[in-house]
Every structure is written in C-alpha cells, then in structure tokens.
Amino acid sequence: xxxxxxxxxxxxxxxxxxxxxxxxxxxxxxxxxxxxxxxxxxxxxxxxxxxxxxxxxxxxxxxxxxxxxxxxxxxxxxxxxxxxxxxxxxxxxxxxxxxxxxxxxxxxxxxxxxxxxxxxxxxxxxxxxxxxxxxxxxxxxxxxxxxxxxxxxxxxxxxxxxxxxxxxxxxxxxxxxxxxxxxxxxxxxxxxxxxxxxxxxxxxxxxxxxxxxxxxxxxxxxxxxxxxxxxxxxxxxxxxxxxxxxxxxxxxxxxxxxxxxxxxxxxxxxxxxxxxxxxxxxxxx
Amino acid sequence: xxxxxxxxxxxxxxxxxxxxxxxxxxxxxxxxxxxxxxxxxxxxxxxxxxxxxxxxxxxxxxxxxxxxxxxxxxxxxxxxxxxxxxxxxxxxxxxxxxxxxxxxxxxxxxxxxxxxxxxxxxxxxxxxxxxxxxxxxxxxxxxxxxxxxxxxxxxxxxxxxxxxxxxxxxxxxxxxxxxxxxxxxxxxxxxxxxxxxxxxxxxxxxxxxxxxxxxxxxxxxxxxxxxxxxxxxxxxxxxxxxxxxxxxxxxxxxxxxxx
Numbered sequence: 001x002x003x004x005x006x007x008x009x010x011x012x013x014x015x016x017x018x019x020x021x022x023x024x025x026x027x028x029x030x031x032x033x034x035x036x037x038x039x040x041x042x043x044x045x046x047x048x049x050x051x052x053x054x055x056x057x058x059x060x061x062x063x064x065x066x067x068x069x070x071x072x073x074x075x076x077x078x079x080x081x082x083x084x085x086x087x088x089x090x091x092x093x094x095x096x097x098x099x100x101x102x103x104x105x106x107x108x109x110x111x112x113x114x115x116x117x118x119x120x121x122x123x124x125x126x127x128x129x130x131x132x133x134x135x136x137x138x139x140x141x142x143x144x145x146x147x148x149x150x151x152x153x154x155x156x157x158x159x160x161x162x163x164x165x166x167x168x169x170x171x172x173x174x175x176x177x178x179x180x181x182x183x184x185x186x187x188x189x190x191x192x193x194x195x196x197x198x199x200x201x202x203x204x205x206x207x208x209x210x211x212x213x214x215x216x217x218x219x220x221x222x223x224x225x226x227x228x229x230x231x232x233x234x235x236x237x238x239x240x241x242x243x244x245x246x247x248x249x250x251x252x253x254x255x256x257x258x259x260x261x262x263x264x265x266x267x268x269x270x271x272x273x274x275x276x277x278x279x280x281x282x283x284x285x
Numbered sequence: 286x287x288x289x290x291x292x293x294x295x296x297x298x299x300x301x302x303x304x305x306x307x308x309x310x311x312x313x314x315x316x317x318x319x320x321x322x323x324x325x326x327x328x329x330x331x332x333x334x335x336x337x338x339x340x341x342x343x344x345x346x347x348x349x350x351x352x353x354x355x356x357x358x359x360x361x362x363x364x365x366x367x368x369x370x371x372x373x374x375x376x377x378x379x380x381x382x383x384x385x386x387x388x389x390x391x392x393x394x395x396x397x398x399x400x401x402x403x404x405x406x407x408x409x410x411x412x413x414x415x416x417x418x419x420x421x422x423x424x425x426x427x428x429x430x431x432x433x434x435x436x437x438x439x440x441x442x443x444x445x446x447x448x449x450x451x452x453x454x455x456x457x458x459x460x461x462x463x464x465x466x467x468x469x470x471x472x473x474x475x476x477x478x479x480x481x482x483x484x485x486x487x488x489x490x491x492x493x494x495x496x497x498x499x500x501x502x503x504x505x506x507x508x509x510x511x512x513x514x515x516x517x518x519x520x521x522x523x524x525x526x527x528x529x530x531x532x533x534x535x536x537x538x539x540x541x542x543x544x
Contacts, residue, residue, distance in 0.1 A: 045539075045540065048379070049376075049381070050376055050539065050540040051539040051540065052537055052539070067381040067382060067383060068381065069287045069379070069380065069381050069384055072379035072380070072381065073287065073379050075379065076379065077377075079377070079540075083373040083374060083376060083377035083540065084373075084374060084377065085298075085370045085373075085374055088374075096294060096374070096378070097378060099290050099293070099294065100287070100290055100294075100375075100378035100379065100380070101378070101379070
C-alpha cells in the first residue's frame with residue numbers, strides 16, 4: 001500500500017500542501033481532483049521524490065519512497081512536464097524505459113503507439129504537446145509497475161485520443177489490475193473510471209472516499225424559490241443558483257425522499273458538479 | 286540493477302561526444318603527421334635554412350602532453366554537460382539521486398580510462414607512422430617510443446593522468462550542479478563574485494599579507510607537480526572536495542519545471 005502521512009510542503013511562506021494523509025490501496029483507480037494550484041502535482045512530486053516534503057513521509061509497504069530505488073521502481077509518475085531528453089527518439093525513450101523498468105512491455109508499447117499514430121522515429125522535441133502527452137501515456141500504460149500515476153494525462157489530446165486513452169487504461173486495468181492515480185481537471189471524463197476520489201483544496205485533503213459514496217452524499221433540489229428556501233432551512237447547503245423564479249440548491253446530505261416536498265424536483269449530483277460546489281464553497285461564502 | 290542501468294545510461298549519453306572527440310583527435314593526428322612529413326621532406330631538406338636536427342626526438346613526449354591537455358579541456362566540458370538531462374531522465378525512471386551520483390562517478394572513471402587509452406593509442410600510432418616515414422626517407426630522425434617524459438614511472442604516470450581526467454570531470458560536474466541549483470540572480474552573481482575574488486585576493490594578499498596566500502598556493506602546486514604520486518594525492522583531494530560538494534548540492538535538488 002502507498003500512503004502519505006502528515007505530508008507538508010512549504011515554499012517560503014506559501015503552504016502548497018498541509019498535513020496530507022492519504023492511502024492508496026492496491027489495484028484501484030483513484031481520481032485526484034483539485035483546482036489549479038490546489039497541491040495535486042506537489043503531492044505527486046513528493047511521493048516520487050521529485051521534490052522533498054518539508055515534513056511528513058511517503059511510504060510504500062512501510063518503506064519510504066523518497067530516495068529509495070526499490071520503492072521508486074514500483075511507482076511510475078507520468079508528469080505534466082516531459083523529462084525525456086529532447087534529442088531522444090521515441091523508440092529510444094521506450095528502449096531506455098525498458099532498461100529501467102524490466103516489466104515494461106515493448107510489444108504492447110509498439111502496438112498502442114501505432115493505435116495513437118505515434119511515430120517511433122520522431123525526436124521528443126519534434127512532438128507536439130498532444131503527441132508529447134501520447135508518448136507519456138504510451139510509456140505509462142506499458143510500464144507495468146504496481147503504481148502508475150497520471151498527472152494530467154490527456155493534456156493537449158483531442159477527443160479521439162482521449163477516448164482511446166481511457167479505453168486502453170480500462171482494458172489494461174481489467175487484464176492486469178494495478179493502482180492508477182489520475183490527477184485531472186477533466187472530471188466528467190474520468191468520473192466513470194475512478195473508484196475512489198481524493199479532493200484537494202488549498203493544499204488540504206478535503207475528502208477521500210469511494211466515488212459512489214461521495215456522489216450519494218449530495219443531491220440537488222430545484223423548484224420555486226420560496227419552496228426551495230423553505231426546504232433548505234437548517235440543511236448543509238453547498239450552493240444556491242437562481243434563474244428567475246426558479247431556484248436550485250445543492251445539499252450535502254443523504255436524500256430522504258419522504259422529507260422532500262412533491263413540488264420540488266430532486267436530482268443526483270454528478271462528480272464535476274459536486275466537485276465544483278465543494279471547492280467553490282470558500283469563495284461563495 | 287538501477288546502478289548498472291544508470292551507469293549504462295549515463296555512459297551512453299556521453300558516447301556521442303566521445304566519438305566526436307575521437308574523430309577530432311584523429312584528424313589532428315593526421316594534420317600532425319602531414320606537418321611532420323612536410324617538415325622532414327621539404328623544410329629540412331639539404332640546403333634548406335631550417336635545420337630540425339634531432340630535437341624532435343627529445344621533445345616528442347610533449348605531443349603526449351598536447352593530447353592530455355586537449356583531452357583535459359574536453360573532459361571538463363564533458364563533466365559540465367553531465368547533469369541536467371541525465372538527472373531529469375533518471376528521475377523520470379525512478380532512480381534516486383544517490384544512485385545518479387554514484388553511477389556518475391563510475392562513468393567518470395570509465396571515461397577517464399577510455400580517453401587515456403585513446404591518448405596512448407594516438408601517441409603510439411603517431412610514433413609508429415613517424416618511424417615508418419623516417420625509415421623511408423632516411424635515418425636522420427630517431428623517434429623514440431618512450432611514452433613518458435624520461436625518468437618517470439609509466440604506471441604511476443598513467444594513473445596520474447587518469448586521475449587528472451577524473452578530477453577535471455568532477456570540477457565540471459560541480460559547476461553544472463551548482464548552476465542547476467541556483468536561480469537566475471545566483472547564476473549571474475557567482476561568476477562575477479569569482480572574478481572579483483580572483484582579482485582582489487592576490488592584491489589584498491600582496492598588500493596586507495606579504496603574498497603568503499599566493500605563496501602557499503604556489504608551494505602546493507609545485508609539490509603536486511613534483512612527482513606523479515604527489516599529483517595523485519593532490520588530485521584525489523580535489524576529487525573528494527568537488528565530489529562531496531556536488532553531492533551536498535544535488536542531494537536535495539528538485540526537478541525543475543522545464544516546460
């Protein structure tokens with residue numbers, strides 16, 4: 001199991017990550033969600049030792065991950081930025097990844113490269129933003145480590161390639177389960193993939209729970225403004241939207257249909273909506 | 286596993302520049318031989334105002350020194366180009382900083398031995414070709430196959446050269462690691478400060494200290510240059526200092542945002 005304990009990262013006076021405690025169990029797909037600058041990349045960089053936490057620890061099966069070759073060989077982080085040498089060819093990137101990670105499946109990498117239309121003879125510096133992401137996706141999907149972390153994996157990818165990536169990820173996971181941690185802003189696209197959700201806001205872990213459980217913990221009611229106002233009295237309201245005389249309120253509690261008046265319409269929150277409401281709270285208050 | 290792969294990768298990364306350097310040195314060797322041929326056949330011909338005599342034989346080991354110095358400069362630059370790309374690539378592939386540093390040291394030793402072997406090969410090749418030429422054109426020029434300056438032990442001298450090569454690579458490595466860790470202001474400030482220091486220290490030392498600092502430095506250098514063993518000891522100290530300093534700087538080096 002991969003876990004972070006009381007992890008803090010401070011840049012001068014700016015606290016990027018505060019007391020983060022997260023557990024990543026084996027063979028699960030996690031969604032790491034947060035707004036820009038929430039601390040997602042900082043967390044992932046700390047786990048893989050790309051930066052050093054100010055305090056706290058990151059452990060893999062009880063062993064520190066930072067500066068630990070054995071632990072690091074079981075974690076692969078596909079970062080937002082490309083760290084491969086610019087003058088290296090795509091085929092060489094794969095060849096060297098195979099050297100560092102013997103479990104890397106070269107045949108599979110070549111196969112999915114063809115599906116993505118990635119030319120192995122191209123140099124890294126010649127790749128567009130999209131194809132740079134594709135290269136990283138191909139490598140990450142082929143590396144076969146116990147933990148694969150995707151930080152904005154579909155950055156710059158068109159809809160077709162994004163769809164292909166999600167399909168390949170699910171297929172790979174179904175064939176040989178592993179722990180995938182997907183950090184992304186495209187919540188709608190990953191909502192159906194992820195089993196557990198971790199939401200980070202302003203450097204703090206807001207929640208970590210199964211996606212279904214999180215979605216079941218909120219709902220929205222809409223109807224005439226007066227009816228909605230009467231209903232939301234004393235409830236944990238995340239947000240209120242009003243268009244003309246119609247009001248919609250997002251409520252953070254398990255819906256009890258017997259208590260909801262018939263004139264109000266109740267609907268489930270989708271993950272993106274819930275995320276937006278949860279992370280908007282501070283600004284709207 | 287990671288150590289050998291890291292070393293293999295770092296060596297592979299520098300292979301191209303080593304090959305280019307080898308080609309340049311081979312070209313210089315050809316030029317040297319052509320010039321030698323011209324000198325022996327045309328310039329030093331009977332009736333010419335230039336008489337080379339047999340001086341070439343006495344000073345031929347200086348050719349080796351030329352190879353050494355050129356290689357030293359190349360290796361210092363090689364050391365300076367050994368950090369950023371390697372560090373990023375290996376961090377991407379789950380290699381710890383400690384392994385990166387240790388494998389880098391191993392690669393420096395490997396490269397130093399290889400370049401030294403190249404120098405020796407070039408030297409002997411030059412000598413053999415010169416001997417062939419002289420055997421054809423006459424016996425006036427006698428080139429010895431002495432690899433080293435007369436009177437020195439070839440084994441310790443060879444080790445000294447290899448250690449010197451490792452030293453210059455470590456110095457280059459230290460500079461590049463230092464620059465990687467510094468921000469823009471630091472990158473400007475350090476060379477300026479160094480320049481000021483190099484100019485003011487001798488001045489202040491001469492004015493206020495009767496030049497004792499410079500004298501000590503001179504004595505140390507003279508001691509190091511006096512015998513190969515002293516040279517080896519001196520270089521090992523330099524390697525230890527710059528190696529430790531590089532490690533201290535890089536052990537907490539973060540992956541910087543590059544795009």
